[in-house]
Amino acid sequence: MYDYLIVGSGLFGATFAHLAAQRGFQCLVIEKRPHLGGNIYCECMEGINVHKYGAHIFHTNNKEVWDFVNRLVSFNRYTNCPVANYHGKLFNLPFNMNTFYQMWGVTTPEDAAAKIEEQKAEAIAKMKAEGVTEPRNLEEQGLCLVGKDIFEKLIKEYTEKQWERPCSELPAFIIKRLPVRLVYDNNYFNDAFQGIPIGGYNRLTEALMEGVECRTDTDFFRSEYRNWRRHARQLVYTGPLDEYFGFCLGKLDWRTVCFKTRIIDTPNYQGNAVVNYTSHEQPYTRVIEHKHFEMFGDAVYDLPKTIVSEEYSSPYKDGMEPFYPINDSRNDALAREYHLLAAKESGVTFGGRLAEYKYYDMAPVIEKVLNLFNTPAR
Numbered sequence: 417m418y419d420y421l422i423v424g425s426g427l428f429g430a431t432f433a434h435l436a437a438q439r440g441f442q443c444l445v446i447e448k449r450p451h452l453g454g455n456i457y458c459e460c461m462e463g464i465n466v467h468k469y470g471a472h473i474f475h476t477n478n479k480e481v482w483d484f485v486n487r488l489v490s491f492n493r494y495t496n497c498p499v500a501n502y503h504g505k506l507f508n509l510p511f512n513m514n515t516f517y518q519m520w521g522v523t524t525p526e527d528a529a530a531k532i533e534e535q536k537a538e539a540i541a542k543m544k545a546e547g548v549t550e551p552r553n554l555e556e557q558g559l560c561l562v563g564k565d566i567f568e569k570l571i572k573e574y575t576e577k578q579w580e581r582p583c584s585e586l587p588a589f590i591i592k593r594l595p596v597r598l599v600y601d602n603n604y605f606n607d608a609f610q611g612i613p614i615g616g617y618n619r620l621t622e623a624l625m626e627g628v629e630c631r632t633d634t635d636f637f638r639s640e641y642r643n644w645r646r647h648a649r650q651l652v653y654t655g656p657l658d659e660y661f662g663f664c665l666g667k668l669d670w671r672t673v674c675f676k677t678r679i680i681d682t683p684n685y686q687g688n689a690v691v692n693y694t695s696h697e698q699p700y701t702r703v704i705e706h707k708h709f710e711m712f713g714d715a716v717y718d719l720p721k722t723i724v725s726e727e728y729s730s731p732y733k734d735g736m737e738p739f740y741p742i743n744d745s746r747n748d749a750l751a752r753e754y755h756l757l758a759a760k761e762s763g764v765t766f767g768g769r770l771a772e773y774k775y776y777d778m779a780p781v782i783e784k785v786l787n788l789f790n791t792p793a794r
């Protein structure tokens with residue numbers, strides 16, 4: 417009899433198993449995929465760690481979380497500085513003095529601020545005329561944040577490719593977290609701590625799972641563990657929320673991303689880990705060149721080849737990987753109903769991106785598990 421049966425070996429399940437095992441609890445982790453780690457899993461190709469489920473950059477402001485992961489693995493100095501390609505012209509992201517210079521030729525913060533104000537004026541006047549003070553959708557949010565040129569060249573079509581809906585029908589919060597800076601700073605994140613585990617994310621998973629019993633290729637719903645009370649006192653479930661309840665209230669919607677990954681016979685293909693394609697000209701949203709997450713400067717040329725992945729946003733169908741929850745009113749309401757059912761399940765903890773139907777970055781997932789154990793990370 418285990419103390420905990422943990423369904424899913426992503427960051428939630430693995431961190432939970434680690435902390436429970438540290439406290440002397442017997443845990444079994446079951447994972448339906450053939451490998452551990454959930455979406456942070458990397459596959460090594462040509463000596464390069466390929467982020468199989470999408471580019472993952474660890475970033476946080478929480479020192480406890482940062483100290484916790486750094487006790488398990490060391491992190492490198494990777495700083496995410498994506499570049500946007502709009503019809504062959506390149507712009508730095510997030511929106512900062514470099515972007516404003518590339519867009520308008522302005523060189524001082526004062527000139528950039530004046531240009532943004534001028535660009536925003538039309539949208540603000542239109543909203544005012546309609547008696548609106550807060551942006552009602554992503555289009556208004558984008559126009560009020562950075563004005564017409566940047567909205568049209570760097571936001572509109574990228575967002576439409578990503579969500580397959582017009583910006584005027586998407587919630588404003590999706591781009592609220594995009595920074596706008598009047599300094600020359602291309603760091604995509606504002607957080608104090610950032611990096612990639614040296615040797616790749618699998619090292620982090622291995623460190624979390626050390627000494628923990630686990631079974632891969634084991635689907636909770638299609639295995640003996642479905643009757644989990646025969647095996648364990650408590651269940652930790654990190655799979656999709658609606659699936660746990662047999663979809664009894666209906667199916668939650670997801671978005672997913674698909675990747676076309678190629679080996680290219682050149683040491684350096686695009687000179688950056690992430691290049692966003694912000695027009696409809698390309699069907700993909702971004703191209704990831706994986707070696708740049710872990711190889712810097714001349715080391716890029718130590719390997720003769722490179723691996724790139726084109727990322728395509730796609731609506732979710734059965735059999736695909738559910739990635740992003742869709743926070744529209746139907747899905748939010750349905751998720752709330754499932755959460756009420758979940759609260760009534762005795763002995764079960766629902767946690768993580770799929771079971772909470774909530775978009776989580778990696779660090780908040782770890783923080784959540786640390787808080788469950790009520791441990792300031794030691």
Ligand code: FAD
Nearest residue numbers: 424426427428448454455470472473636655768769777778
């Ligand atoms: P997951 O990693 O999804 O793990 C859940 C696990 O449960 C999976 O392994 C799944 O196979 C398993 N499972 C599901 N159902 C069953 C079942 N029935 N039986 C057995 N096993 C089951 N975060 C960042 O901080 N920075 C980033 O740059 C970043 N980029 C991202 C890019 C993409 C494309 C995506 C999708 C996410 C990104 N994230 C990023 C978020 C990050 O992936 C999540 O925060 C993290 O993976 C959450 O861990 P989790 O354990 O909740 O979920």
Ligand code: UDP
Nearest residue numbers: 500570571572574575578590591594692694
């Ligand atoms: N976004 C954009 N242009 C870009 C990058 C992002 O318009 O070049 C918008 C887009 O709406 C996207 C949102 O910002 O959905 C959040 O993007 P981010 O890269 O932060 O999140 P991710 O796609 O990695 O979840």
